[in-house]
Amino acid sequence: QPAEQYIALPSYRVGPYAAGGSGFYGGIIDYFNLVNLSGGVNGVKISWEECETEYNPSRGVECYERLKTKNGGATLVEPLSTGVAYGILDRLAVDKIPMTMIGYGRSDAANGKVFPYVFPLITSYWNQAAAMIKYLGDKEGGIDKLKGKKIVHLYHDSAFGKEPLPVLEALSKQHGFELIKIPVTPPGSEQQSQWLQIRQARPDHVILWGWGSMNAVAIKTAQRNGFPREKILGVWWAGSEEDTVPTGDAAKGYSAMTFNTPGNYPVMDEIRKKLYADGKGNLADASRIGSVYHMRGVSAGILWVEAIRAAQEKFGKGKRITGEQMRWGLENLNVDEARLKAVGAFGMLPSVKTSCDDHEGSGAVKVQQWDGKKWNAITPNWIVGDKALTRKLLEESSAAYAAEKKITPACMK
Amino acid sequence: MLYREAGQFKTSYQADGQIFPILQDRLALLALLVIAIVVVPLVASPYALSAILIPFLIFSLAALGLNILTGYAGQLSLGTAAFMAVGAFASYNFILRIPGLPVLLAFVLGGLSAALVGIAFGLPSLRIRGFYLAAATLATQFFVVWCLTKIPYLTNYSSSGVITAQPIVILGYAFDTPDRKYLLVLAVVAVMALLAKNMIRSNVGRSWMAVRDMDVAAEVIGFRLMRTKLLAFAVSSFYCGVAGALYAYAYLGTVEPEAYNLDLSFRILFMIIIGGVGSVLGSFLGAAFIVLLPVLLNVVAHSLALPTSVASNLELMVFGALIIFFLIVEPHGLARLWQIGKEKLRLWPFPH
Amino acid sequence: MNLNFFFEVLIGGLLSGVMYALVAIGFVLIYKASGVFNFAQGAMVYFAALTCVGVMDKLGVSLWIALPITVAVMILLGLSIERVVLRPLVNQPEITLFMATIGLAFFIEGLAQLVFGAQVRKLELPIEDVPSQYLMDNYNILVSQFDIMAALVCGLLVTSLALLFSKTKVGRALRAVADDHQAALAVGIPLQRIWAVLWAVAGLVALVAGMLWGARNGVQFALTFVALKALPVLILGGFTSMPGAIVGGLIIGASEKLAEVYIGPMVGGGIEGWFPYVLALLFLLVRPEGLFGEKIIRRI
Amino acid sequence: MTTTPYLSVNNVEVIYDHVILVLKGVSLQVPQGKIVALLGANGAGKSTTLKTISTLLRGERGDVTKGEVQFKGERIDHLTPNELVKRGLSQVMEGRHCFGHLTIEENLLTGAYTRTDSRAELKQSLEKVYHYFPRLKERRSSQAGYTSGGEQQMCAIGRALMAKPSMILLDEPSMGIAPQIVEEIFGIVKDLNSKENVSFLLAEQNTSIALRYADFGYILENGRVVMEGAAADLSCNEDVKEFYLGVSGAGRKSFRDMKFYRRRKRWLA
Amino acid sequence: MTEEAHMQMNEPDAHFVTTKREIGPVILDLKNISLSFGGVKALTDISFDVRQHEIRAIIGPNGAGKSSMLNVINGVYRPQQGQIVYRGEVRKNMDCYAAAKSGIARTFQNIALFKGMTVLDNIMTGRNLKMKSNFLMQALYWGPARREEIAHRIKAEEIIDFLEIQAIRKTPVGRLPYGLQKRVELGRALAAEPEILLLDEPMAGMNVEEKQDMCRFILDVNDQFGTTIVLIEHDMGVVMDISDRVVVLDYGKKIGDGTPDEVRSNQNVINAYLGVGC
């Protein structure tokens, strides 16, 4: 029996975040199936197992522990939940299993010297926040035009919502815009007072740093209070169909960050043709193919498969690689435009090149806008914010973590 | 006829006041302890230890804490997770700010901090009762988590409000592997369960139960309501605080305040209701039910090869249905079921 | 202080309060009539809304056809809850019944998502959630017309249910049941039938809440959390009072918004999570049974 | 017994909580239009017997494991209490069980829940109860939870009368009632019995008065019927006299002179 | 076993010193007590006293205010007017705790036992005011705490023997039949070794035999411990037989006070309560 590359997926498909979970993990599994249909990675098929976490850290840890030893040992894990990710953070280095945190989690984990087994791939919150400000600056006609402007940071009052604060505060000082921070108590099903405050403040822009049901409520409440949706810019967890569809027309004109350009790509076509046409697709509702979460899942799948490929190049083609080797693969990822073209996803996600210093690998994002029916990219190019600034913050923060945990920062081989 | 106390006469009140007056029970407990201390660490897989047994024990401790308050003293509370959070974050800060502080002492200090918070939030219980009190304790839940997210000092100015538990080292011995952590948690839980049982069988315990069963009468008999209730809040919060610290240090490692959300409070409440309100054993049985059943259902659902989303939803439904089923079979929880089982065993082979 | 803004916040708060009251009514209904604290109320709200949009989606029918179907489903749900959950648990301790409704909540949540899927959906009612032009033009005050309708619906519900409880024989019987199941049985109150009807009505109340909240926030799992918003309303107004639900809702809604806007910025904001509870707590210290709740009889 | 039984309990066995055996085969009959007394010490199983008949046992986790109960020739052990009340069988529970938050008058009116009569008729019944218990009329608008123990007991009895039953199970009606009213209550029982042909099964500790008004009596000990007979016969029985009526050969003894080394009645069980 | 031997075995109070019973001075003096609830006047201007060691009965029709009177005595209700003089001191704001502390114990009309606890534990709660060790020591259950627990257990067992409820020692009280619950409640009150014992219808729901038992217990307590007893009872036989003096209440007013014989022949009392032919 040929060796299989086994990946642990502590997923969630019930509860408040089920919509996001089912789309994301659906995308991952669709891509795995696609790869396996064409014979796997150099003949090594990918296998995986899911486990329901309900987005709950305690259950997530149990899932991780249960999944990690199966099928000869997991070689990668992705919980898509900050709480769960934190719960297993300490265990990864001991178990020698790398974890990706695609688009979430602690931004300073991009420092591979301190977090060798953690990969906040594509882009972290800090770089996103920096990119947001850059975009808003561009919109005003130059970053210097932000001076004297008012930007509201309307955020989910949790670790997630507070994560970008250091970056936004630093940038506000640097560029002279006023930053008004307005928290929303999770789950955020009532935001009348926040939006009245916003209306009162008359900001030029509102950054919506929300998650789950908070987003739709924010957009609806903005509408109720007559606040123009064009002035709202969402984080990428506030930029999916799940966030806009329930608001009806209220979201028209609302824009959000993304690291997946909406549109059609060969790889998505193949998924449609080879999987869904045969009833082998993972999504229960075929209309969600190509939705934001689904594409995000496919992107994750692409990066992982490329990491496997890279590791096989080094450690032996056609062989099952270990968790440590996988870690190497993730750390030496180079998914450039050519590679993306080859897998039929050019333009769908930015190119990613990682190193020991930079487990993030990109930091580039786009802005998309909701036209009432679907998302459309409104920035032709990938936007990158003030990376020097985020780098500085990252070094400080990860150094503090290393000190607290008594880790000597060093690159792994 | 195996399980009988016939022939076991107690010759002193001391013997009669024992926790397990029946010899068979004592032997069974001894066997259980030997298994838990010696056999389990040897044979159990790291998975079983670190993903099942450790959380099971920690939740049992939290459930025990809540059971002291709700089950014994009759004060329904939905703020358990908040007290756990206080315990965890206080322990973290004590270790951080007092160099060389022994970890166990930090846990105790964390528990004491939780106890203080418990006393403060227990004050309304002097006037408010039942579901009104339960809903009012939600104030604790939300307020404490809010404080932890808003006061940067408490999270050592970490930008996102996340803390990372320091490694557990006691007398130079590092508790870093699953089996060591397990033994540490087991020791803490066992000692605290014993202390709880002692309290319950002596005057404090009786004062709690009296206040629970009929507070006016308790007062007439000479229990001071304020002291009794506040003591229950303090002890309960202490237990929850220690459990919370263990949850952070021996289980999750890195935690955000959100890990101690309302959901967790509810889960612990479920544990004591399913296990048995007012029963030490019930706290353990309930924790086992709530921790293990979803895992079991998850495993079963997976082996059926159902589509994952179907499986996950079915799990939820079966879980809910089983809760209802057990309540119908025995409204007083698993501990009562166990006791009835024992009574039947005592009568066996006669039906009555 | 900007007075106009103050009034906007106040009115916005009052109207949010109405939305909370809408959920609180469901709790009061069950509690007042059976002494059960129905934890599954939130799940029922979600279930109702999801069934309605789910039926529209799957059968491709309009709202006006889906609605009666949903009504039928909710009634069926109420009847089955009585038969399967409550009947075997008559005369059990409050906390056991409470726990049973928790089990019920899990079951209903699972069932709803199993049948209709977990994705987020939109629900459009014929009335749009935009500021009322009339009030805007004439009084320069911003009030959503949707909220006005919600307030009307809520008022109607409360009035009719309050009348049911105070003026009819069934209402009296229901209050008797809440006091003592066993004695209620002994005097011949058909507990089973009454509970079945009651839960069916609670299902319909949940449907109304689900439609309004669903139209407001989208039909998604988070609808189950609106129950949390109803709790401070309940303890403030009293678990056993229909008018209490409305008054409590208005007080909580208005004060939490005012607090968030005027106190929030001073302490870092986000105080809406706990403020209503603390407020309700302060009220309780003065009146332990809430503003309008029935006095807890403690006598020896 | 010669008349066909109106209510009959046949060899009933009851277990609480799956383990506690309380009734060990109890059989008894109540003929139509008669008053039957059920006597016995504390814990003998009187209340349990009554609850078995009215099927209220289910709510207390008691199970009828053997035997059957018939009312008007129909098996009733599977019916709901509501159906029983509709068929004319009402119970006054031990320990009052008033609806604390309802006023006395509301309590009484809930008693008439199963009736479909007009308002005027209800009013009439209400007046009748008030006539029996003037004290209730005075307190009609107080919440029952705040009335005195005796007032609650009257309320519970009145509430059962409101259903216009043809058979009433009375569980310790005289408990906590002033002596005058006790006489009155039994007067009411006799009154209803003779004028409206209502049958009664009453569990009562006040044996002398119970036997005075009853036609027939059963004595229950430890879940078994140990003696039965016409009320008059029972009150002449020496043992009943000594243990239940407190009179021995020398007439009624003062409670002050009781010595604890009296003869125990262990033999009865 | 001979009857004598049986008696000896059952003799539970061999170690109690039997004192000669004599009525002492006034220990509790109630002066012009008035209490009302909203519009309901439960007690109007009532005065009476209780002497040491006596058995003082309170009788009266239902709703006369008897239970309310007991509630006033032990501080559950605070009268709007009037004075309570207890052991020569004026007690203005006596709350239940203070009352218990000063040696007043009671039983209740609607049994107020702690339903979830066993008989033994219920009786042990009666001794709580005598327990000294703090809760930390109790948690460790070691040394003095344990010795204390056992010492009190011995006392509790004495009461259990005295009331002849050995067999149900470990039964949860909720499961007991009514009559036994009343007995346990008496035990709980006795455990406090009170100076004054307030009994609210201790014999309701008992048959003659059980009433006889109960009377014997009450008389024994009164005799042997010299406990003063205030008793509410509707059974006139009992009241007339065992009490020294009787207060009669009606509609919150005192309508009679005196020895049983005096009361029995008081026309007001006959009209209001006893009825003719008693």
Ligand SMILES: Nc1ncnc2c1ncn2[C@@H]1O[C@H](COP(=O)(O)OP(=O)(O)OP(=O)(O)O)[C@@H](O)[C@H]1O
């Ligand atoms: N819910 C219950 N659970 C367990 N045992 C019970 C329950 N109810 C009653 N018993 C037991 O059943 C027996 C009979 O009780 P029952 O109440 O029928 O007696 P009774 O003859 O009415 O006594 P009393 O005169 O005191 O009212 C008692 O021994 C009692 O302990």
Ligand SMILES: Nc1ncnc2c1ncn2[C@@H]1O[C@H](COP(=O)(O)OP(=O)(O)OP(=O)(O)O)[C@@H](O)[C@H]1O
């Ligand atoms: N807490 C209270 N609130 C309102 N009314 C009360 C309260 N307590 C007692 N009462 C009223 O005061 C009166 C006296 O009540 P109490 O209980 O003292 O009577 P009682 O003499 O003990 O009667 P019984 O023999 O029936 O027990 C009654 O009418 C009762 O309704």
Ligand SMILES: [Mg+2]
């Ligand atoms: Mg009885």
Ligand SMILES: [Mg+2]
């Ligand atoms: Mg009384």
